Each structure stands twice: as structure tokens, then as C-alpha cells.
Amino acid sequence: MQKKLRLGLPKGSLQESTFQLFKRAGFNISVRSRSYFPSIDDPEIEVVLMRAQEIPRYVNEGVLDAGLSGLDWILENEADVVEVANLAYSKQTNNPIRVVLAVSEYSDIQTVKDLEGKRIATELVRLTRNYLKKNGVTASVEFSYGATEVKVPHLVDAIVDLTETGSSLRANKLKVIDTLLESTTRLHANKQAWDDPFKKEKLQNLAVLLLGALRADSKVGLKMNLPKDKLDDILTILPAMKHPTVSQLINSDWLALETILDEKQVRDLIPSLRRAGAQDIIEYPLNKVIP
């Protein structure tokens, strides 16, 4: 029988960005509507689509060999799992999300200490209780099914919720008074699965490909031609940590130079390179960057 890795992928906020990342890593996943068993074009993986809240618990219990979910839900579930890869992507960006304590813009509450005897709504009940305990504050923490922001100030005094772009907080006139946690998506595994050589190797391979695809997101390749006598000038412009490849163009005094760099550096760099004598500059996207 074909050996398989049973992998839980998050339905909900992270679904779209997760599927896209897998695609860039070389795996095509397709879901038929209402099916929670998507197909993946790798016979050694079985995918189960599940809520991000529950994945760490099922990984911990061994129902899943591994899964992807946020660090927030791994901690909330107190799941004792092996972290295989820290994948820095969220719903909309590649920034970590923050789990924050927020109150109304007009509230007098300034720090966690002011929450003594107050009411707090959150999806992350255990995380919030631990945080209050650590700060020596006694307050009532109630579970919220979502849309938590609208509960302040009429139903509760404060919320603990996650924020990515900050637009939900702004739209509901809330201010952040503390950050409990920064969270990114984690590929995590069940301990027994990690002891199985087939599953461990499969997970390690998956981690290399996913991290490679993620790293490539913010990088581009840059190629250009330059006269030999301009090489030193051009090398001083290029970011210092890079070791560009320099090759000789046939039958000429020109060189070709190729390097990989952060996409955000390119905007400033290209005009300077042009001014320093580089020509035929091309920028291209990358699929994977594996160090």
C-alpha cells in the first residue's frame, strides 16, 4: 500500500494564501465545493481541509501527521508538536499577525492593570487567561465566536483579537494597549509521525520547498551587461552581501552580471546602475530561493 503523509490544511483565513504557496512550491491542490478532502498531485500526501483552530489539536492527538496553522492556535491548544517550519505568511501579507489587547479609542483603560474586574471577549481564551495571570490581573474572559471588535465598548471593556493590517481595529475605533503575541503560520508535526523516517523525510522536503517559495516572494533576479572598466563602480552600488556572478561576453570588452536581491531594493538600484554604465538590465521573478 502507498505510504502517505496525512496533512491538515487550514480552511478559512489562511486557505487562499496556503493554496497559493503550495502552488508556488510545486503542488497543485484542488477542492470540489463542500469537499474537505482536496486532491493534491502528490500520491504520498493526503490533504484534509480543517479549521485552523483545530488543526494543532488533531496533530497533537495523531489524527493528522502534520498540519499548518498559526502559532496562536498551537499555543491556545497547548499542542505538544514538533515545529517543522516557520512560514512567515498571513492572510493578506507576509507579515506576522499580532494578537493584541484593544479597547475603545475613548476608553480610560491604559494598561492591562486597568482591567481588574472588567470583561474581555476573545477567541483565544486560554492565551488571554494566561496573559492576565502573568500580569496579576483578575478579569472575566468570555469566548467570542468572531466579529469580536464590535463588542467594545457596549458588551465588554476590552478584547484580545488578532490584527494583520489594522483595518478592523481602525474601522471599529479601537486602540491597541498591548501585544500578547506575534504569530506566523507553522508547519508542525505529530511526534510519532516525526519519528517515522518516511514521514519525516516527506515533511523536511515539503519544508524546503515551501520556505523556498516563500523566500522567492520578496526577491528578484537582476541581470545586466556592462563595459569591463565599469565593473568596480557597479560592484560598489550593488548590496554588499551579494556575490554576483560575472561572466565574459564573447568577442567583446563587455561583461554580464547576475545577482539576486530584495525586490524593494530594485527601484533605487536600477537608475544608479544605469548611470554607472550598465545596459540591457533585466529584472525577473523567482519561483524558489533555496540557500
Ligand SMILES: Nc1ncnc2c1ncn2[C@@H]1O[C@H](COP(=O)(O)OP(=O)(O)OP(=O)(O)O)[C@@H](O)[C@H]1O
Ligand atoms: N488576517 C488574518 N485574519 C485572521 N486570521 C489570520 C490572518 N492572517 C493569518 N491568520 C491566521 O489564520 C488563523 C485563523 O484561522 P481561524 O480558523 O481561527 O479563523 P478564520 O479562518 O479567520 O475563520 P473565522 O472566519 O471563523 O474567524 C490563525 O492561526 C491566524 O493567526
Ligand SMILES: O=P(O)(O)OC[C@H]1O[C@H](OP(=O)(O)OP(=O)(O)O)[C@H](O)[C@@H]1O
Ligand atoms: O487587521 P486586519 O487586517 O483587519 O485583520 C484582522 C481581522 O481579521 C480577522 O477576522 P476574520 O476575518 O477572521 O473574522 P472574525 O472576526 O469573524 O474572526 C481577525 O479576527 C480580525 O478581525
Ligand SMILES: [Mg+2]
Ligand atoms: Mg477569524
